[in-house]
Amino acid sequence: MEATITMESVWEQYKEMIYNIAWKMAKQHNEDFDELVSEGINGVMKYLPRYDSAKSSLCTWVYRSAWDEMKSYCINPKRKRHVATDFSDLTDDNDLAHQLPSTSSWIGDIMQEIGDEARALVKVVCEAPDELRKEIIRGKQERRAEALKAYMIDVLDWHPEKVNTVWREVSACL
Template sequence: MTVDMFLCLHKDKILTNQNMMSALFNQYKNYLYKSARKVANRYPSVELDELISEGFEGILRALEKYDCNTSSFLTYAQHWVRMKMFSAARKSIGLMALPGSMYSVISKVKHLLDSNPSLNYIEISRQLGESQERIAIVLDLIKTPKVGGIATLEDYVTYEDTLIKNLPPEDSIDEDLARKDFEKRLWAVIENAVTPKEAFVLSLLFGRGGEMRRSLEWVAKVLYVSKERIRQIKETAFDKLRGSEALAELIKKEEALC
């Protein structure tokens, strides 16, 4: 008897018996690990164990619906495993609520930029028949440096204009390097103290890497959650940072240099 046939005959028992469920996990754990590694390479903020756990949920979901007459079980289950893993990965960075229509717009914007990287948000909006505000949000999500990176509607200008706008004075270069070094160390401390989602929200609110600071309303709109939810995430992160000895030590050292 093949494994696939066994799964067909006993799937109801497997789904209700903890020992058999553990055996099912062991049967496919190597596949789950390899799949999780691939997803983790694209979404570094999500834990590998979480992806494996979500992938196994996909295995169980596939088993519920599996029909021996379709294909091998693993071939059938791959769709469910990928769907669960990518859902968990997107959730880890706050993109779990993007509607299907937004993914369609993202795909169209990427296609346009591949053909003409110099397009700005106004031209893209006109060609796709989408609102300028929606195109600006899409450009933020895909973080396309060819149109100026993350910016507000007013700041979506051509790449050349952005370069000129951001050129620092010559006498500020040393100061700028020192600031960037401190910011790098600061964010390393923050990422160790809070969850990936909290760090992501803080990076938008406070403009990580010199990017524009965002309002609670803006972040809530991009992540498709309420303004109150973003405020709660921010306050939870702040509570953790207030108790961070590493952050207190970093600030103390920085003040000593001033």
């Protein structure tokens, strides 16, 4: 007759292994260590009732359960989705650009440190037309930067060197 395996006994015996897996994954995927430990424990708890000692050792079962759950957490696309911001209810009095320079926010501090042209770049992002807004919200980082630079050159008639100078100024503050 097989002894009953409890989560408490598994935790006491294998917590260092779970910590090691979480530490490696946290470094590899740039995720929060504590969150990964939690996911690993959830994986072990979820799959522990299915453990069969005839098919594998408990150590292997715990390792795979924790690793699979942590890896799933790191690569799960649902967690990585960007939520589109609904700009439809903004008016001239309450749009995002008017809200940004609040001195109580980190962006307000940045807005006070940068020059007028750099503020104009921030305003372009906040008051972007629909097509540019879609690219800013949903695009990849490189495409967002390209779209913003193209907009500033084509629509605002900024010289490419001016765009690059202002871009560096804003980037330095972030």
